Amino acid sequence: MPLKILLVDDSKVSRLALSKGLRKLDDSLEICEAASADAAELLLKEKTVDLALIDYNMPDRNGLELAEVLLTSYPDIKLTLVTANIQDTIRDKAVSMGVDFIAKPARPEELAKVIGV
Amino acid sequence: MCDFLSEDEFDLVVELMNIGVGKSAASLSQIANEEVILNVPMLEFLSLEEAARAFEDRLPNSLTGVRQSFSGFFSGKAALLFPESRSLDLVNVMLGEDGLDVEVDAELEEEALSELGNILLNNCLSTISNMLDKPLNTLLPDTFHTNPSLLTDQLVTRNDSGTVIMLLKIDFTLKSRDLAGHLVFVIDLTENGSFKSTLQDYLKGLEEG
Numbered sequence: 363m364p365l366k367i368l369l370v371d372d373s374k375v376s377r378l379a380l381s382k383g384l385r386k387l388d389d390s391l392e393i394c395e396a397a398s399a400d401a402a403e404l405l406l407k408e409k410t411v412d413l414a415l416i417d418y419n420m421p422d423r424n425g426l427e428l429a430e431v432l433l434t435s436y437p438d439i440k441l442t443l444v445t446a447n448i449q450d451t452i453r454d455k456a457v458s459m460g461v462d463f464i465a466k467p468a469r470p471e472e473l474a475k476v477i478g479v
Numbered sequence: 480m481c482d483f484l485s486e487d488e489f490d491l492v493v494e495l496m497n498i499g500v501g502k503s504a505a506s507l508s509q510i511a512n513e514e515v516i517l518n519v520p521m522l523e524f525l526s527l528e529e530a531a532r533a534f535e536d537r538l539p540n541s542l543t544g545v546r547q548s549f550s551g552f553f554s555g556k557a558a559l560l561f562p563e564s565r566s567l568d569l570v571n572v573m574l575g576e577d578g579l580d581v582e583v584d585a586e587l588e589e590e591a592l593s594e595l596g597n598i599l600l601n602n603c604l605s606t607i608s609n610m611l612d613k614p615l616n617t618l619l620p621d622t623f624h625t626n627p628s629l630l631t632d633q634l635v636t637r638n639d640s641g642t643v644i645m646l647l648k649i650d651f652t653l654k655s656r657d658l659a660g661h662l663v664f665v666i667d668l669t670e671n672g673s674f675k676s677t678l679q680d681y682l683k684g685l686e687e688g
Contacts, residue, residue, distance in 0.1 A: 372619075373590055373593060373594040373597065374586075374587070374590045375570075375573050375574065375587065375590040375591045375593070375594040376594045376597075378574055379573060379574055379594075382574065382575070419597065419601070419617065419619055420619075421619060445601075446506075446597050446598040446599075446600075446601035446602055446605075447601045447605055447617060448601070448602060448605040448606070448609070449605040449608050449609060449614060449615065450608075450609050450612075451614050465602075466506070466597075466598050466601075466602075467506055467509050467510045467598060469509070
């Protein structure tokens with residue numbers, strides 16, 4: 363079964379770059395995208411995913427606010443925050459919630475670890 | 480040195496910015512897959528009129544940029560600026576040139592600039608925040624097109640005659656692409672009560688070991 367991944371980022375370029383990086387590691391991945399926290403929640407009502415890579419700085423709700431909702435509603439989805447906002451306070455909060463943390467730009471080896479290849 | 484900072488505080492600001500921009504340069508190098516050459520930072524304390532003249536003297540005409548507001552122990556705006564004619568190169572920097580299955584249009588160029596600014600400015604500001612152990616709030620970046628004579632108005636939040644800004648400008652170059660960019664930080668010192676005390680606390684911590 364191919365791994366199903368949701369990318370949540372308001373930047374189209376960031377989603378393209380992440381998607382490209384992930385497919386280089388495993389071209390069988392099923393990747394879907396959402397441009398906001400709201401869009402991600404809507405999408406998850408119709409699709410199941412194994413893993414969500416979530417940006418932090420987004421309009422309306424930040425990535426950790428979305429993660430908080432997803433941890434309750436979809437506890438089986440593995441969550442990773444992918445952000446350029448590498449302040450320790452944000453990293454520490456993510457880790458305390460059980461959310462993995464990757465600094466942007468994401469390194470291939472970090473993405474490989476997240477998808478288990 | 481200047482009316483606002485002691486020599487040690489001034490040195491600390493330059494060092495913090497060096498480290499912060501160094502982190503940004505490392506990220507840019509990773510994205511572009513090539514070496515980034517950083518110039519020595521230029522840190523000055525200027526009136527708005529002096530800042531406007533500095534921009535006109537030292538920046539190319541027709542700039543495209545992304546700016547980001549930040550607030551906390553220091554507040555202001557940071558901007559990443561490139562010559563407008565090179566915006567297509569930024570898409571290639573961000574996404575690579577090896578067969579992307581998307582049409583490159585003006586919207587994608589803006590998105591590429593915005594995301595590049597998001598990464599470089601946030602990396603730099605976050606690194607400084609981590610070093611001083613003080614949180615910073617950053618707003619979402621926005622792209623803009625300008626020329627140097629208008630830049631002061633676009634980066635300064637207050638515009639009165641008593642305003643003194645800390646202007647930090649660092650130029651960087653992606654050598655093989657012959658692409659030069661500029662990082663500019665504009666901090667309104669007359670509005671930043673805790674900036675100086677944060678620097679003093681950090682220096683005190685160093686002295687105490």
